[in-house]
Amino acid sequence: MARRTSGPKKKLRRGLWSPEEDEKLMNHIAKYGHGCWSSVPKLAGLERCGKSCRLRWINYLRPDLKRGAFSQEEEDLIIHLHSMLGNKWSQIAAQLPGRTDNEVKNFWNSYVKKKLRQRGIDPATHKPLAEASSGRRGAAAASRTAVFSDAELILSSSAGQQHMPPPPVTKAESYVYSRSISADGGASDGSLQSLSGYNQAGDFAAAAYLQDPDALQPCGPSGVPAVVLPSASSSSTLNSMGGLSPAATTTTTGTDEQCNNNSSSGGNWSFELSTQQSCSASHLPWLELGTSGYANGTAAAAVDHYGAALDELKWSDYVFDGYGGGGQYQPQGQCIYGDSKDAVQFADASGLGSSWCLN
């Protein structure tokens, strides 16, 4: 086991952080940014290791963190992303503004896992528990949960539209829960319907299909409209401090130091669609959009629509109550964020005007 600290230096504090320590760290970072984490404790007057300071900042002290319980939409998104990405908590958290990987991980382990198991779903594989224990009991469970096989997962309401090939990474398994599950099968309570976030209304309508987990990376080769949001678990942390517009980082991937320099001014958050290229959402290489939800036509129209709406959206709205709060649950409309380090993809999988993105 590696030494926890280097050399016979003075003993470093461990365990819970005191309010005084928090204040020191916050003050230091507010003034100077974190720079090199290993130097932070010394400069901030803390008897902690840099790693501990970094963790404390990322998971607790950052001003852009979203607090409180996970919303149903967040839960659905987590489940869906986990089905594709596995335990890539940082990538999952990158899709959840204001949430940290640690938070998502804890939420998963303490709540979602149990919930899925109660539904007869293996949280590790997102397949029926029945598959692990074959036999009549398993078959019954499979029937009860009505989870589709991978081959059936990628659905589109467009007749004749070819399914995308299966993701190349085996972990990437995505499927949906049908609402047509028998009433006594656990779906009637409504919770299962929303488990994957796909079955709000009647028949399965549309689902975002990620071609592969890497597709979550921003700015695919074809160059797509991007909306940049601060991530709770990324190195872009400081972009979100002090009122810096997330959009400011749309086309730049600055260093932490650069971020620090940009974080001094106040003001409202705003979103902007980058204008790198005009691009139809249907060209998104990483996303297949079901079309039935597009009442107004093309995916490109959706992008335009979002672009206009986002221009007026304040970050604070987005973070603190924009996540569909108060509105009808519309899980198909989701902002699918790219890797927070650079940019964020904005995607809609069902219909216009849906979801927390637009308030």
Added chain:
DNA sequence: AAACATTCCAACCGCGTCCGG
């Protein structure tokens, strides 16, 4: 009210990756 059990989450740990010297 006390003892015990369970849950939850902040923090720690170790490993992998990146990058500069």
Added chain:
DNA sequence: TCCGGACGCGGTTGGAATGTT
């Protein structure tokens, strides 16, 4: 190319908070 420091990530743990008996 190698080495070491810094960082990021996922898994695990400790203990406070909460629930149950």
